[in-house]
Amino acid sequence: MSDQVIALRCSSCGYSLDGLNTDIIFFCRNCGRAWVLEEGLTPVRILITSPVSSMDLYLPFWKIDARVLISERISRPSETRSIVSSSTLRIEKGLDITSFPEKNDNFIFPAFSSSRILSLGVSLYENPPSLLKRVDGINPPLYGGTVSIQDAHNLAEAVAVGVEIAMDDSLASLEISVKPFAEELIAIPCSIIRNGVSISDGKAFIGYDSFIDSRAIFAKLDLNPEERVTD
């Protein structure tokens, strides 16, 4: 069995890359480039957004641009009396079938492990971060990137499904095609609040319990959430 050993060094400037044991996304603290571990280290665009006054840390998010085509969207009323049952068949009535033309869309969701990755993606779709302004010259320490590019493409489709589910009606089924054509990482400023982390000035929230690597990230950044909690 052959082992492939990959040196964790920035292929651009040679600076040593640092991360957690579970990380596959690495940020160069010297030149600010980002790398995703696939067959080797693959470069990926990164957008460092403006810091905010109350922020404690930056967390990595994926932004996936994609062509979205919903060829069939079937919804049902939230309460129905229309399920007609016979001995062998249950037929649902009151379904509404629609379709939409293809459009360009983008989805932002965590590049770190979270049990709420889809619902966070839906929250950030409905309330997109307003601070998406590239800032040069800042190379903040970023840890916890565990979502690969391929997984990010798949998750973008899942978030698109989640966006349809989050609409006012009740979704029954969906035929959707999401074709990503660009991806980049965004470092979004976050602040530690009671029981979790507020993302992008309160646009979204992630509790400690659904934040899989929070302890490791806080330890790496030398942050103690208990000291920084504000109501």
Next chain:
Amino acid sequence: MLPTSISGTDALRTVRKKMTLKNIHPAAFREANVRKPELFYVPFWYMKAQVNGYALGVKPKFKEEEISLIHDDPQNTMWVLAPKKKIRVGIGGKAVEKEIHIDTSINITAADLEPLGIPSLSADTQFSITGMEIQSSHLPDGVLVLDRRIQSNEGTFVDPTVTLSEAYAQLEKHSIRLARGSGRSLENRWDYMIISGKRASLVYYPLWITSFIFKGRTYHAVVDGRTAAILRGRFPGKKNDKFLLANLAGVFWAAILPFLANIGIWMNGPEWKVQGRTTGCAGVLVLLVIGAGYMTFRFIQVLEEMAKKGSDYIV
């Protein structure tokens, strides 16, 4: 790798101790020629993934109703009113949308351990393996990064025969099966799931294999390098079989001898006539005795084969 927590001497001691059990041949402990135990590290794939998605459907609503029943009487002459019965009647349903998130991990046997008598771990494994620390979804503490120093100094590392793609396929099967449990009670269900964060590690698990020779036969025992339990082994059992063989052969001959004697007497009486000529029957009798002797010989051979296996004590 999970390093062995017992030495070869400990493994030997475990096997020796087993030999003192009452089901084992009493002479095995004294007379067995025990070889030096060999340490093998057998591979397992430790696979992790997350399943994210949604389950949509209708949660049916019911109401209970009491209805009257009638049935015809046994003579089929009239209808009889039966006691009322409660039934559930569907009155529609409520739309349900559930988000699915499952973190899953599974250990998959990466080499064929069946020849050692150890069942494989896979996506279909339902039961735990008694005596082993590694189980279907549990990776023991104390995993070390395998470095060449360890690899060259201790034990034989068994190469995996289950490919990574096969292991990933099993991981997906396992993960989807778990995720499908969400929203199982929904009707007109539609679900959407993706598997992400797939990670694979090769974990080497220590097994000691001890061999010993007793009365010309070689026996093996597999000792877990973590728990010191005997996972699988064949030990010489008590030799009650010789008595069994002797008794069976005795019964056989006791049953057949009067019959042969009878034939002998009968053959010495009326003479056989073959093609109009009188002939003696001694040759036929000899043939019968040889046939019976041969059958007995085969019978004992078969019983001996059975006894070799059947008398062993198997862990």
